[in-house]
Amino acid sequence: QVQLVESGGGLVQAGGSLRLSCAASGRTFSSYSMGWFRQAPGKEREFVAAVTGSGGSIYYAESVKGRFTISRDNAKKTVYLQMNNLKPEDTAVYYCAASPSIATGFLGQYPYWGQGTQVTVSS
Numbered sequence: 001q002v003q004l005v006e007s008g009g010g011l012v013q014a015g016g017s018l019r020l021s022c023a024a025s026g027r028t029f030s031s032y033s034m035g036w037f038r039q040a041p042g043k044e045r046e047f048v049a050a051v052t053g054s055g056g057s058i059y060y061a062e063s064v065k066g067r068f069t070i071s072r073d074n075a076k077k078t079v080y081l082q083m084n085n086l087k088p089e090d091t092a093v094y095y096c097a098a099s100p101s102i103a104t105g106f107l108g109q110y111p112y113w114g115q116g117t118q119v120t121v122s123s
Contacts, residue, residue, distance in 0.1 A: 002026045002098045002112040009094060009117030012086055016121070020081040022096030022114055030054070030074040033103035035110055036081045038092035038119075045095070047105035049081060059103060064090075086121045093118050 008020040022034070035050040049070035050059045058070055069082040079096060094117050097110035 002029070002032060004096050004098060004112060004114035006094065006096050006114040006117040009119045011120045011122065014086060014088055014121055014123050016086050017082070017084045018086065018119060020083070020094055020096075020117060020119075022079045022081075024077045024079070024098065026077075029077040032098040032100055032112075034070075034072060034079040035097045035099065035103065035105070036070060036079075036094060037097060037107065037110075038090075038094045039116075040089075040092040043092075045107060047107075048094070050103035050105065051079065052103045057103060059105065061105070083119070086119075088121045088123045091119060091121050 003025040004022055006022045030053050033052050036048040037045050038048050039045040047061050051070045055072050067085045072079040096114045098112040099110045
């Protein structure tokens, strides 16, 4: 069982930066792949980024490549999402999720989810 708590969301102007954090409970954090997803109003939840348990493999959605960076600190049981050059279309609730299997962009492979943190980018 893994419990996840996101933080770091807020209101930022276009071109600005935010860093999201996701703190996990449980003894085997390093065995879980971690993902970030987001859901904008009226839209389906979509994949943003994922990282394997060791941090050795990382995946991004095309829409955030070159702007967002996912990382993890297994000693702190925390995964991060550094978001630079934010755009209004990045406005969404951002969720972190944990998967006991390989890192993917498929929501169904993540049984554990946080409550989400709001990111709003003004133009």
